[in-house]
Every structure is written in C-alpha cells, then in structure tokens.
Amino acid sequence: MTQRKIISFENIRVACRSCSLNALCLPMGLSSDDIEKLENVIKRSRPLQRGEHLFYSGEHFHSLFVVKTGSVKTYTPSTEGGEQVLGFHLPGELIGLDAINQNFHSCSARVLETSAICEIPFQRLEELASNLPSLQHQLYRLLSKEIVEEAEMLMLLGKRSAEERLAAFLVSLSQRLGKRGLSTTDFHLSMSRHEIGNYLGLAVETVSRLFSRFQDENFLSVDRKHVKILSMPGLETLAGITPDQPSWRESN
Amino acid sequence: MTQRKIISFENIRVACRSCSLNALCLPMGLSSDDIEKLENVIKRSRPLQRGEHLFYSGEHFHSLFVVKTGSVKTYTPSTEGGEQVLGFHLPGELIGLDAINQNFHSCSARVLETSAICEIPFQRLEELASNLPSLQHQLYRLLSKEIVEEAEMLMLLGKRSAEERLAAFLVSLSQRLGKRGLSTTDFHLSMSRHEIGNYLGLAVETVSRLFSRFQDENFLSVDRKHVKILSMPGLETLAGITPDQPSWRESN
DNA sequence: AGATTTAATTGACTGGGATCAAGAGATGCC
DNA sequence: GGCATCTCTTGATCCCAGTCAATTAAATCT
Structure with missing residues (x-):
C-alpha cells in the first residue's frame, strides 16, 4: 500500500516544450531556448499508483517534483498517526519547496490517484538558475507564491x-x-x-x-x-x- | 498615527559585518567578501515609530526589509476593518517575501514599537545573487523557511x-x-x-x-x-x- | 459471490470558545 | 489635571462544530 518511492529505471527525457502545462508550470514565461536547457535537467519516472509516496517527512532532500497528471497531497505526519494535510496538488504544481530550508523534507507527499510526476534535481536546477536570470526569478516567484497561498489558508483557518x-x-x-x-x-x-x-x-x-x-x-x-x-x-x-x-x- | 512610509533622506551605509545579527540574518553563512558586496546594496533609513508602516497591502514591490531592532507585525487587511495577523517579526527577520510573486505586497507591515529597519532593493539583491551562489542559496533557504513556518502555523490553527x-x-x-x-x-x-x-x-x-x-x-x-x-x-x-x-x- | 474493511451519511448530545456585557486600568489629548 | 479612548480582565450566556453512535454504501479481499 505505502510502497517505497520512485525507481527511475526509465528516465524518459521530458519535453516541456510540447507539454500542455508549460504555461502554468516551471517553464512559465521562459524562452524556448531556456526551456530546452531546463528539459535536460528534468527526469520523469514511471507513473505512481494511489498511495505511493514521492517523499517522506524527514527524508533527505534532493529533488523537487511537479505533478504532470493526477494529484498529490502533502501532509505533516504528527505523533500518534494524526496528520495535518497541507495541500492538494494538481498538474503543473511544484512540490517539495519546504525542503530547501533544512535539506530535509518537512512534510510527506502521497499520490491520491495514478499520477505522472516530473522530478527536478534541485542542485542542477539551482546551477541552471544561476545562469538563467529568468529561471532564477521564476523560482523566487514560485516560492513566494507558496507563501501567499499558505497565508490565505491561515486566514481561512483563523477566521x-x-x-x-x-x-x-x-x-x-x-x-x-x-x-x-x-x-x-x-x-x-x-x-x-x-x-x-x-x-x-x-x-x-x-x-x-x-x-x-x-x-x-x-x-x-x-x-x-x-x-x-x-x-x-x-x-x-x-x-x-x-x-x-x-x-x-x-x-x- | 498611520503615517506614510520610509523617507530615506539619510541612507546610512550598513555594516552587516559589525552587526550583531549577522549570524541570524541574510548574511548568515556568507564569506566576509560576500557580505561586503551585500552591504553595498542595503539601505538603512531613520528609525520608524510605533504605528508606521513599512509597506501596505497592494503597494508596488521594490524592496525586502529586515528588522534591525524593534518588532514588526505583518497582516492582511480584510474588508470591513478586519484583519488577519500573519506574523510578528523580530530582529534579523526578513519581511516582504510574499511580494515577489506578483510584484505587489499581499500583506501590510506595521511597526509595533520604535524600530530600525534595513531596506534591500530586491532587484539589486537578485542581481547580486546571480553572481554569488551562496547568497542565491541563502535566499532560497529563507523563502523555504517561511513556507515551513507557515505550515507549522497551519497545523496550530487547524488542530x-x-x-x-x-x-x-x-x-x-x-x-x-x-x-x-x-x-x-x-x-x-x-x-x-x-x-x-x-x-x-x-x-x-x-x-x-x-x-x-x-x-x-x-x-x-x-x-x-x-x-x-x-x-x-x-x-x-x-x-x-x-x-x-x-x-x-x-x-x- | 460473499465476507470484511473502509468511507460516508445522519442523528443526538456536549463542550470549548465566541459573543455580549460590564467594570477597571492605562494611555493619550486638550 | 481631567476627560475620553483604548486595552485588558472577568462573568454570564449561547451556539457552532466536535464527539459519540448507529446505519448504509462502497471498495477490497479471498
């Protein structure tokens, strides 16, 4: 049921340029040249089945993930089986940003239905971003967007x-x-x-x-x-x- | 009471290297050389009095701010005078990260007591970060940290x-x-x-x-x-x- | 197909915290 | 200084949503 993670026995090259999500996803607003460079960094694994995890809370951080099809929930497992669901993620949404802070995932991510996932090794992304200001800016924006969305959620829960x-x-x-x-x-x-x-x-x-x-x-x-x-x-x-x-x- | 913002008639050069906060603040973990470059970007204005604002929700985004002394609250004003307080910020903490997303501040920041504030023009910071990988990483970390902290707050409010x-x-x-x-x-x-x-x-x-x-x-x-x-x-x-x-x- | 487990619905009851209200300190303003 | 305003505290009451419980409906297993 809760099987271990992605075994990327088949790293298909991703073609962001022909992906219908590229207007919503990481490549948003990048030039065609820049998107090509991004593609070289992204990996895609076999589809994951309902219940499988992208990562677990506490696990070492190496990659960000993007939902390509399907949906994913992120949650913090608390002591005694309880959990707090942090979000439900749809195609084009970036997951794992919380882990940059401490190089550990601070939440777990679990697939809600059969889903295709793109994996982005963070170190390579960071290197690429140093050389592509528009990608660097896009990353800052996506991090900031997550902050804004969580703030809206705080309002919802608080008031x-x-x-x-x-x-x-x-x-x-x-x-x-x-x-x-x-x-x-x-x-x-x-x-x-x-x-x-x-x-x-x-x-x-x-x-x-x-x-x-x-x-x-x-x-x-x-x-x-x-x-x-x-x-x-x-x-x-x-x-x-x-x-x-x-x-x-x-x-x- | 709610006066308009910082009038930087006196942009004192900031000396992060001699600031007692440099182990907590943006310069955390940077080399002395890199901190010097950062200093050239940072501005400090006159102290703000209780009730003054760093910025208002909806205002155009140009700078991040760091509390040097004193304290600041951030909040989203909602219709009809209500508000949701998002956080209380102590010396060394970075404010305004939510604004990167849309180039607008999505919350307001108000000083709770007489406070000294450092201002960091974001565009210059971003340019500097392109050339200083350790600063770039530090920025990603601080954004990520904010995400983690808000997630902890979601847990508190939800459960x-x-x-x-x-x-x-x-x-x-x-x-x-x-x-x-x-x-x-x-x-x-x-x-x-x-x-x-x-x-x-x-x-x-x-x-x-x-x-x-x-x-x-x-x-x-x-x-x-x-x-x-x-x-x-x-x-x-x-x-x-x-x-x-x-x-x-x-x-x- | 039948048995077992899990998810969802609905009802009855309860309680934590909101709301309403009143009074006591602080703080600010002429 | 004295009046007004704002903040904080404490009490009384109420209500929204949680908890407990029972039933039904799906999904999963063999």
Whole structure:
C-alpha cells in the first residue's frame, strides 16, 4: 500500500516544450531556448499508483517534483498517526519547496490517484538558475507564491466558519481546474471527505453535513466523489468572497 | 498615527559585518567578501515609530526589509476593518517575501514599537545573487523557511486547542528571543492581546483568560505586557510539544 | 459471490470558545 | 489635571462544530 518511492529505471527525457502545462508550470514565461536547457535537467519516472509516496517527512532532500497528471497531497505526519494535510496538488504544481530550508523534507507527499510526476534535481536546477536570470526569478516567484497561498489558508483557518471554509475550498478547486482546461462546474474529488476535513480543520462529519446542506440548498449536486456546481455565485457568496478583490489575485 | 512610509533622506551605509545579527540574518553563512558586496546594496533609513508602516497591502514591490531592532507585525487587511495577523517579526527577520510573486505586497507591515529597519532593493539583491551562489542559496533557504513556518502555523490553527496555541506561541517567542541573546524567561510583549488573539485565531477574551489561568497554575507570571515564564517544561507540555522532534527543527 | 474493511451519511448530545456585557486600568489629548 | 479612548480582565450566556453512535454504501479481499 505505502510502497517505497520512485525507481527511475526509465528516465524518459521530458519535453516541456510540447507539454500542455508549460504555461502554468516551471517553464512559465521562459524562452524556448531556456526551456530546452531546463528539459535536460528534468527526469520523469514511471507513473505512481494511489498511495505511493514521492517523499517522506524527514527524508533527505534532493529533488523537487511537479505533478504532470493526477494529484498529490502533502501532509505533516504528527505523533500518534494524526496528520495535518497541507495541500492538494494538481498538474503543473511544484512540490517539495519546504525542503530547501533544512535539506530535509518537512512534510510527506502521497499520490491520491495514478499520477505522472516530473522530478527536478534541485542542485542542477539551482546551477541552471544561476545562469538563467529568468529561471532564477521564476523560482523566487514560485516560492513566494507558496507563501501567499499558505497565508490565505491561515486566514481561512483563523477566521472563517466551517461553511465558508468548504465553500472557499470548492471555489478555489474549481478555479484551479479551470486553469488546466477542465470543467469548473463538474469535477471529481480525488481526496476523501476525511482529507478535506483535515485540510480545512473540520471533522469528517461536518464536511459531510455541509455537502448535504449545499446540495439541499441547490448550490451543487454531489454524488460520492463527483461534484456539479449549480450556482457558482451562490457558492462564492457562501465563501465570503468579496468581489472587490483586485485583479492581481487572479494570476496563475 | 498611520503615517506614510520610509523617507530615506539619510541612507546610512550598513555594516552587516559589525552587526550583531549577522549570524541570524541574510548574511548568515556568507564569506566576509560576500557580505561586503551585500552591504553595498542595503539601505538603512531613520528609525520608524510605533504605528508606521513599512509597506501596505497592494503597494508596488521594490524592496525586502529586515528588522534591525524593534518588532514588526505583518497582516492582511480584510474588508470591513478586519484583519488577519500573519506574523510578528523580530530582529534579523526578513519581511516582504510574499511580494515577489506578483510584484505587489499581499500583506501590510506595521511597526509595533520604535524600530530600525534595513531596506534591500530586491532587484539589486537578485542581481547580486546571480553572481554569488551562496547568497542565491541563502535566499532560497529563507523563502523555504517561511513556507515551513507557515505550515507549522497551519497545523496550530487547524488542530490545536486555544490552550495549546497560546502556550506554543509563548514557547516559540521565548526561543526566538533566546537566539537573539535575550532572556528566554523574562520578556516584554510588543503586541496587544487583541493582536495575539487575531494571530492565533482566538478572541481577545480567550487570550486574556488563558494568561490568567497560566498564571493561576504557576506556569508564568504576567503583568500587563511583561511576561515571566516560571515553568518552561510546564508550558511546553501545555503546548503539546513532543520532545521527539528531531534536531533539524532547531535551526535558525 | 460473499465476507470484511473502509468511507460516508445522519442523528443526538456536549463542550470549548465566541459573543455580549460590564467594570477597571492605562494611555493619550486638550 | 481631567476627560475620553483604548486595552485588558472577568462573568454570564449561547451556539457552532466536535464527539459519540448507529446505519448504509462502497471498495477490497479471498
């Protein structure tokens, strides 16, 4: 079930230039020449199955990872089997940035469904970035973006009600799927109710009850892990989204 | 009260090499030569008074800031006067990393007491980092460190009780003061109860009650903003600190 | 296909912490 | 100095969401 990690017996050369994610992913905004140099550094391994880990908390840090297809959750295992889910990661998202600090991973990363993953040896990336200012800047940006997103999450956990949290989660997920060319109103949840609750600081039962209520109130229809959003404006209102948010929040 | 920002009419050259913080701050681990190059980039302005801002949310990003003396809080102002406090920053800590992402500050930074601040124009820092791999790495590390710290905060807000939150806050503050050569058991809180509560996702009244209770139970004595910790082990227990934490959490 | 385990839903109850309210100190302002 | 404002403390009450418990529905195993 929780098998050991990537055995890269087959390091396929990655072609970022022909990858549909390159507008969202690390190569975002780089020149074609620079992307080519980046490709030489990136490795791709066999697909991982649900339950496999990219890395474990405490493990030595050597690579960052990017989801190519599928989804991944990151979490900090706490003593006594408990855990705190830190995030759910969709295609194009970079994982492992927390590990640069101490050369150890401070969280674990587990695949939620069969997923293809790109691996980026950090030292080689760092060397490359020294010579490519635009890549260096892109890396700073991605680190900074993670900080901003976690800060938004702090706000959610510190100030918002259960209803606002789940609504905000669904709206945010919908937007992220949209950026990847998928439906914003009709999608599949790759994580369990338990994991959603853990992520949002809520009990499973609360999450379940809220799904039922959102359905009763015709904001969405839910069948097991399949969600159809029926009223996005309604959900946004529940999420307490203030439409005065400046446009710079929209990016990537 | 909320005056506009730093008017650097007097850009004193900063001498990081003779600054007592250089073991904690940006220069950490750099060679003396590299620190000298860094000094050429850093500006210092007149001291700021309580209530003045380093920057406001939404403002254009040009510089990072480091607290030299005093303390600063960062927060995201939300609609209707509410706010979420994101952090309290002590000498040697870098502020503004969230702004790299979008070239806008996504939070505001306000001085809690008269403070000296070093300003680091980011573009010049970035250029310098391209040529100094150790500085480049240090920057990645500091960004990563912020991510780890926010993740720890997510855990606190998502899973811990009010008692655990306040105890953890005090233990953490004590440790950070200790690293700066100050007393770990006897210190002054530069922030209000309200700000502590906001930061920890608690009501002011809850914070106040907990201070009283911790005092009744002889874990500490508190007089207004002055705190004396009487039983650090006791507080650590309240904080739910598992002493099995590996040593790599201890750094900086 | 049937047995076992795990995930999800729903109901009943409880409690931690928010909210409301009042009073006591501080601090700032003419 | 004295009035006003803001901060902090303490008490009383309430309610949101957690916990406990039971049922149903899926997924996994053999």
